[in-house]
Amino acid sequence: MITLNERGADTDPVALADAIRAALQVRADGFARIEADTALWIGLARGCAAGWQDLGALWIDDHHVRMALWDARENCRAIVSLTLKAGAYPSVGLHHAPALRLERAMRDLYGAIPEGIPDERRWLDHGVWPGREHEPGYHFLAVDGNGLHQIPVGPVHAGIIEPGHFRFTANGETVARLEARLGYVHKGVEALAQGAPVEKAARLAARMSGDSTVAYSFAFSHAVEAALGWDVPPRGQILRGVMAELERLSHHVGDVGGICNDAAVAALLARCSLIREDILRTQDALFGHRMMMDAVVPGGVVRDIDASGAAAILALLERIETGFHRVIRAYDQSPSLQNRTHGTGIAEPDFIRQFAAGGFVGRAGGRAFDARRAFAYPPYNAVAFKVPTREESDVDARIWIRIEEIAESAAIIRQLLGRLEDGPIRAAPPPFQPGAGAALVEAFRGDLFVAVRIEDEGRIAHMHARDASWFQWPLLETAIKGNIVADFPLCNKSFNCSYSGVDL
Amino acid sequence: MHILLLDALLKGPATERAPSPDEAAVADLARALGTRARARLGRSLAIREVDAGSCNACELEIHALGNPVYDVERFGLKFVASPRHADVLLVTGAVSWNMREGLERTYAATPDPKWVVAAGDCAAGCGVYSESHACAGAVAKIVPVDLVIPGCPPTPTDLLKGLLALVEGATRSPR
Numbered sequence A: 001m002i003t004l005n006e007r008g009a010d011t012d013p014v015a016l017a018d019a020i021r022a023a024l025q026v027r028a029d030g031f032a033r034i035e036a037d038t039a040l041w042i043g044l045a046r047g048c049a050a051g052w053q054d055l056g057a058l059w060i061d062d063h064h065v066r067m068a069l070w071d072a073r074e075n076c077r078a079i080v081s082l083t084l085k086a087g088a089y090p091s092v093g094l095h096h097a098p099a100l101r102l103e104r105a106m107r108d109l110y111g112a113i114p115e116g117i118p119d120e121r122r123w124l125d126h127g128v129w130p131g132r133e134h135e136p137g138y139h140f141l142a143v144d145g146n147g148l149h150q151i152p153v154g155p156v157h158a159g160i161i162e163p164g165h166f167r168f169t170a171n172g173e174t175v176a177r178l179e180a181r182l183g184y185v186h187k188g189v190e191a192l193a194q195g196a197p198v199e200k201a202a203r204l205a206a207r208m209s210g211d212s213t214v215a216y217s218f219a220f221s222h223a224v225e226a227a228l229g230w231d232v233p234p235r236g237q238i239l240r241g242v243m244a245e246l247e248r249l250s251h252h253v254g255d256v257g258g259i260c261n262d263a264a265v266a267a268l269l270a271r272c273s274l275i276r277e278d279i280l281r282t283q284d285a286l287f288g289h290r291m292m293m294d295a296v297v298p299g300g301v302v303r304d305i306d307a308s309g310a311a312a313i314l315a316l317l318e319r320i321e322t323g324f325h326r327v328i329r330a331y332d333q334s335p336s337l338q339n340r341t342h343g344t345g346i347a348e349p350d351f352i353r354q355f356a357a358g359g360f361v362g363r364a365g366g367r368a369f370d371a372r373r374a375f376a377y378p379p380y381n382a383v384a385f386k387v388p389t390r391e392e393s394d395v396d397a398r399i400w401i402r403i404e405e406i407a408e409s410a411a412i413i414r415q416l417l418g419r420l421e422d423g424p425i426r427a428a429p430p431p432f433q434p435g436a437g438a439a440l441v442e443a444f445r446g447d448l449f450v451a452v453r454i455e456d457e458g459r460i461a462h463m464h465a466r467d468a469s470w471f472q473w474p475l476l477e478t479a480i481k482g483n484i485v486a487d488f489p490l491c492n493k494s495f496n497c498s499y500s501g502v503d504l
Numbered sequence B: 001m002h003i004l005l006l007d008a009l010l011k012g013p014a015t016e017r018a019p020s021p022d023e024a025a026v027a028d029l030a031r032a033l034g035t036r037a038r039a040r041l042g043r044s045l046a047i048r049e050v051d052a053g054s055c056n057a058c059e060l061e062i063h064a065l066g067n068p069v070y071d072v073e074r075f076g077l078k079f080v081a082s083p084r085h086a087d088v089l090l091v092t093g094a095v096s097w098n099m100r101e102g103l104e105r106t107y108a109a110t111p112d113p114k115w116v117v118a119a120g121d122c123a124a125g126c127g128v129y130s131e132s133h134a135c136a137g138a139v140a141k142i143v144p145v146d147l148v149i150p151g152c153p154p155t156p157t158d159l160l161k162g163l164l165a166l167v168e169g170a171t172r173s174p175r
């Protein structure tokens, strides 16, 4: 741990990079740990706003407010900590809007006050928690203008979908503003993890957002392994990669079908959902669970595959490619479908940069960040793949990013299976000792960050997870502006943000 | 799109044979709801899904029920957009306190006769969130539950067996 203090609000990227590099050598997880004073804290918040580095996460742990920052160009990452003073700290959101919801959530959960925060409204606390009830009510931001009307939607939606509230302000058919209110599926995950043994916390992590169960297990395991100095055998690393890519494939295929369905082409949904079902059944047969829940654990993975298992995956890839090729052709040749996706729901590239939006939302708008590439972790440090990007940033571009990533995932799986050498799949835990670790992995919808602190006997002192959706939901709000209300399902599905993952 | 059409004509249907309903559940349900149900329902059910605090994996499997392999609509089971059109509420999740009112109001908006199916370990009250201060726990603590389908998440086959038991139970005479 190093301490920086002399530098003030003029902290520049070079100084950050130097400081991080100086601290890097001591950390197994690749994150430098920096103790900041108030001036440095504010300087870094302003640095995020200036685009010198990306804000990755912000959370409260052990009387500290902590912020994860990274700069992919400089190849540096840091976790910066500031001690709370009388339960307060200088607001990052005051300088850098992407921090606002994170700070509101942390105030609701831990009472930590972000001094100067421009948005005082509660976020996760809806006024109904037992023993903490208060006047419910929530003030949506005011929109003034002639002929505007509001359309409230949710929390219970018309489809089979997670709950959230969307407040549309529209002028006729055209959306003037959308404001989302989330937190409905807040399940108190951080509090549940506190004091839990590592295995129990791993089960919780696998259920942060069920659609990214492998990715969350992967990130949690990495963080725990970094904290304890737990080495994963190569075969375990490779199988993790195979599972993570299968998970990406299944959701990309499913979402392409879902988007087409929202544009009223149900035949493509049927096709895609057949391919998806094929993937889930293969996963079930090989890894013991249709979604591979609890298959990735600290130390490695729980199930091995034999030669016939590897052959089954290769055969699956071929079936996916044949089936999906027809879907792509049909999509490409349907003007009525393209008419709905082209130019619809454009996420502004400026916002994408500001919010450091990950996944296909970022990459469809020119931000090439991919945690598998930017901070390559095993097994991605030894495979070749492309990170596709587009500039249009509309629904169509997000579909094409998915299509291209499906091909890349298949290529990655083939490379990994080709390197599958005999050996153990899981290592026994080293003696438990107090420690901290963090990990950044690429889930299907974007980068996700997990930090853990472990105390004696392998109990979790604190676990924090930041889903990619934190920085994608606000972009969805801006992307729908100027579109018609009827295009919202299309935009929403093309983002496919997680509710569970941000409601924590 | 014509490629898909040709493909569909050449290949057979993807749909699988139906699983038989969960027999024990059928008997229980027939006892519990037989008379009040039979006259009203026929053999079809309109289902409104409610996520009351799930991790979203249960939703993914409920979605899968609609794919051509399970093709849930062939049994007269139909997912509807509003509780006003529903006979059944299919509820997932550990009922977060933040969703309790949403669940209660959805239940109140569903016309009688109505049934509640709690799907998944969370909804059953034994999932990973059951001890959370932020969750009420089992769905049964908030609204009366007629059938529980366990699993984390329940597979589409589990869900289908349970829902078929509901159709059977609701239409078979009580013993």
Ligand code: SF4
Binding pocket: A207, A210, B053, B054, B055, B056, B057, B058, B092, B093, B094, B119, B120, B121, B122, B123, B127, B128, B151, B152, B153, B154
């Ligand atoms: S039962 Fe399992 S899959 Fe379903 S919501 Fe709960 S944790 Fe998620």
